[in-house]
Amino acid sequence: MHPNEVKSPTIAYEPLGMRIGPKWIDAESREPFDVINPATGQAIGRLPRATDDDLDMAVDTAYRAFRDWKDRSPLERGAVLRRFADLVRAEVETIARNITLDQGKPLGEAIAEVRSSADHADWHAEEARRIYGRIIPARDPRVQQMVWREPVGVCVAITPWNFPFSQAIRKVAAALASGCTMVIKGPGETPSAVMAIGRLMQEAGLPDGCLNLVWGDPAHISERLVAHEHVRKLSFTGSVEVGKHLAGLAGRYMKRTTMELGGHAPVLVFDDADIDAAADALAAQKLRNAGQVCISPTRFYVQQAVTDRFLERFIDRIAATQVGSGLLETTEMGPLVNARRVAAIEDLVQDARRYGASIETGGERLGNEGFFFAPTVVRASNDDIRLMREEPFGPIAIVSPFESFGEVIARANGLPFGLASYVFTRSASRAEHAARALAAGMVSVNHFGLALPEAPFGGINDSGYGSEGGTETFDGYLNTKFVSRFDALPD
Numbered sequence: 451m452h453p454n455e456v457k458s459p460t461i462a463y464e465p466l467g468m469r470i471g472p473k474w475i476d477a478e479s480r481e482p483f484d485v486i487n488p489a490t491g492q493a494i495g496r497l498p499r500a501t502d503d504d505l506d507m508a509v510d511t512a513y514r515a516f517r518d519w520k521d522r523s524p525l526e527r528g529a530v531l532r533r534f535a536d537l538v539r540a541e542v543e544t545i546a547r548n549i550t551l552d553q554g555k556p557l558g559e560a561i562a563e564v565r566s567s568a569d570h571a572d573w574h575a576e577e578a579r580r581i582y583g584r585i586i587p588a589r590d591p592r593v594q595q596m597v598w599r600e601p602v603g604v605c606v607a608i609t610p611w612n613f614p615f616s617q618a619i620r621k622v623a624a625a626l627a628s629g630c631t632m633v634i635k636g637p638g639e640t641p642s643a644v645m646a647i648g649r650l651m652q653e654a655g656l657p658d659g660c661l662n663l664v665w666g667d668p669a670h671i672s673e674r675l676v677a678h679e680h681v682r683k684l685s686f687t688g689s690v691e692v693g694k695h696l697a698g699l700a701g702r703y704m705k706r707t708t709m710e711l712g713g714h715a716p717v718l719v720f721d722d723a724d725i726d727a728a729a730d731a732l733a734a735q736k737l738r739n740a741g742q743v744c745i746s747p748t749r750f751y752v753q754q755a756v757t758d759r760f761l762e763r764f765i766d767r768i769a770a771t772q773v774g775s776g777l778l779e780t781t782e783m784g785p786l787v788n789a790r791r792v793a794a795i796e797d798l799v800q801d802a803r804r805y806g807a808s809i810e811t812g813g814e815r816l817g818n819e820g821f822f823f824a825p826t827v828v829r830a831s832n833d834d835i836r837l838m839r840e841e842p843f844g845p846i847a848i849v850s851p852f853e854s855f856g857e858v859i860a861r862a863n864g865l866p867f868g869l870a871s872y873v874f875t876r877s878a879s880r881a882e883h884a885a886r887a888l889a890a891g892m893v894s895v896n897h898f899g900l901a902l903p904e905a906p907f908g909g910i911n912d913s914g915y916g917s918e919g920g921t922e923t924f925d926g927y928l929n930t931k932f933v934s935r936f937d938a939l940p941d
Contacts, residue, residue, distance in 0.1 A: 464548040464642035466495045468665055470504060471511040472658040480504075483665075485641060488554040488785040489775040489820045495552075497641055500664040505633075505674045508662040512604045512631040513680040515659030520601045520629040527627055528575035533654035535571040538564060541646070545615065548642035550776040553614060554784040554821075555739045557776055564643075566901075567619040573903035574923070578627035581924055592939055598931040601629035602706060603682035605927065606675045608668060608696070609644065610687045611637035611787055612742045617710075618644050620907075620918040621685045622651075622661060628927035630683070633662045635671045639787055668692075676700055683927060686710070687744075690867075690912050708916030708926040710908055713744050713869030714841045716862035718884055721753040723874040723896075725760050732847075732872075733767035735898050737783045737825055741845040742791070745870035745892070745900055748842060750849040751858045757851040761810065761829065768825045768847065769811040775820075785821040786844060792821050795844040801836045802828050802848075812845070833861060841867070855880070863889045869909035870900060891917075 466485065468475040480498035487494045500508075519527075538545065546560035553560070586595040607621040614637055625632045636644030648663045664671065676684055676699050684700050685708040686693055693711040700707045719728055736747055752760045776784035786792050792815055799813045812826030826846045828837060837848045852858040862871065871890040875881050885893045891909035892900050901907055906920035916926050 463494050463551055464545075464645050466497050466641055466645055467663075468498045468500060468504065469648045469652075469661075469663040470508045471515075471662065475504070483638065485552055485639070486788065487551055487820075488787050489777075489822075491789075491820050495641075497638055497665045499666040500671065502674060505664060505671060506678070508633045508664055509604060509675060509678045509680050511659040512633050512662055515657055516601075516603055516631040519626075519631055519657060519660050522629070524578040524581065524627070527629065528578045530651070530654050530656050531571045531575035531578075531623055531627060534650055534656070535568040535575070537650045537653055538568040538571070538646075541650070542568075545643065545646045547777070548646070549614060549640065550784070552642050553611060553640040554787060555776050556781050556784050559739060560776070563613055563616050566903075567616045570616065570619050570903045570919075571623050574623035574627040577921065577924075580921070581628065581928065588934075590936075592936055594935045594937065596933045596935070598933060599924075599928045600931055602927055602929050603630060604680050605630045605632045605683040605685060606672075606681050607632055607634040608672060608684070608686045608688065609634065609636050611640040612739060612744070614640040615643035615647070616901075617687050618647055620923070621687075622647060624918065624923045625683075625685075625927050626656070626660060628924050630927050631660045633664060633675060633681075635664050635666070635668065635675070638665055638668075641665065672696055672699065676705055677703055681705060683707070685916075685918075685926065688712075690914075693914060694912075706926060708908075708918065709914035710744070710916070710918060711869070711912065711914035712841045712843070712867065713746075713909060713913050714749060714839075714865055714867045715745055715747050715870040715872060715890075716749045716751060716888070717747040717872045718858050718862060718874065719750065719752040719756070719760060720873075720875040720877065720880055721755045722876045722880070723756075724876070725756050726763055728874040728896075729760050729763035730767055731898070732874075733764055733771075736847050737768070737771055737845050740783050740786055740823070742787060742843055746843075747872050748846070748848065749838060749862070750847055751852045751861060752849055753858075754851040754853050757849070761827070761849055764847070764849070765810050765827050768827050771825045773816060773822055773824065783825060783845060786823055787821070789821055791844060792823055795823050795826075795842060795846065798837050798840065798842055798844075798846065799826065799828070802830070805835050806831070807835050807837070807848075810849075833864065839865065855883070859884070859887045863887075866912040867909070868911035869913035870894065872898070 477496040812824035816822040906917035
């Protein structure tokens with residue numbers, strides 16, 4: 451059954467199902483589970499839970515499709531991605547509305563996510579033409595030495611709920627452009643975006659079997675798929691804890707991995723920065739997607755001389771934020787994705803209070819319906835509270851003063867994370883030295899310039915390894931083959 455034939459049990463919403471090869475499987479054909487609207491706490495759809503037979507069939511189907519897809523020219527693979535991008539742009543408002551329904555973010559943010567995802571597809575389509583090998587000059591004139599780049603084969607992607615379209619398309623586009631095929635386990639909390647990707651890829655002419663969609667228990671699915679003999683690569687975006695487990699599992703079976711894991715991004719605000727502009731920009735960025743962003747600024751280190759001034763402006767901006775359903779035009783921040791996130795944020799705030807931190811604004815859940823939490827600013831005198839050591843993944847900013855350059859670098863690098871870092875200063879010297887000193891995969895100075903299609907996105911240390919975006923995006927999907935050929939010299 452095509453997903454357009456699957457009816458949502460409540461309101462108009464992306465029809466849900468599972469795709470294996472040409473076949474769409476609806477929720478009624480398998481053990482279903484509910485999809486919840488975080489603004490209301492009510493079910494808006496149901497997903498089918500994949501059986502072990504479904505998972506094996508998905509991999510086998512992808513393996514058969516790979517035999518043909520790997521030999522398609524980069525131009526042909528790129529043409530599919532370009533058609534897909536055009537189809538996405540034609541449906542941007544519908545796709546975005548569905549993301550708001552199941553994920554909660556304001557509609558404007560969802561629209562921006564969908565549009566940027568179309569750009570990612572276009573960029574990968576173009577860059578696929580430039581997956582080059584090379585010729586190595588040989589020591590013997592009778593020898594030709596070549597390096598070939600070849601697709602690894604069947605890939606598994608496990609994608610997160612916070613940016614359900616953009617995080618999925620990064621993996622899908624890179625795999626398909628490289629000549630790989632894929633089985634994707636999308637986020638059960640926010641499935642509409644991955645459903646739209648599957649549906650529009652089919653419409654764009656992607657051959658059956660090149661992209662297969664499954665749903666269900668993440669732990670069981672990952673165990674089953676990673677162990678499969680035909681799977682050659684795992685790409686995961688999610689928590690550090692789960693990422694370490696999956697990396698160990700992949701290592702057991704010698705499968706390649708890309709790990710885009712959590713962060714706890716430090717922000718360094720020096721006393722020579724434009725304090726008002728920094729406070730305004732950081733307040734907006736902090737509350738994007740209700741702070742449920744792996745690169746969200748979280749640990750705010752502000753130089754002592756300007757801490758009070760920064761806080762005054764920053765708190766005003768945070769406290770004035772309009773919180774509500776993402777479908778309302780007045781909403782600036784939507785709900786958290788589920789009740790577990792609300793409980794986790796409450797626990798972190800209680801810990802901060804217990805150890806003497808000051809809650810400057812917010813610090814409590816909002817309303818009796820849905821999963822809303824007030825935008826929150828915490829002032830901390832040191833790094834001892836859990837909020838300074840654990841990624842909050844919510845609408846909380848922790849502000850702490852610092853005195854010297856060396857002190858703030860040491861504190862910023864004091865955690866095992868290394869995803870994103872931010873620096874605000876008018877000094878070119880401070881900017882350069884801070885960017886070099888910060889232990890992070892990405893550093894942005896005086897703005898938020900991350901997550902573009904043409905730029906690598908990824909972390910170091912506990913924040914993972916491998917890049918998505920930029921030319922580096924293909925590295926995880928290609929094998930390197932060295933070919934040395936001897937030809938006798940002609941008479």
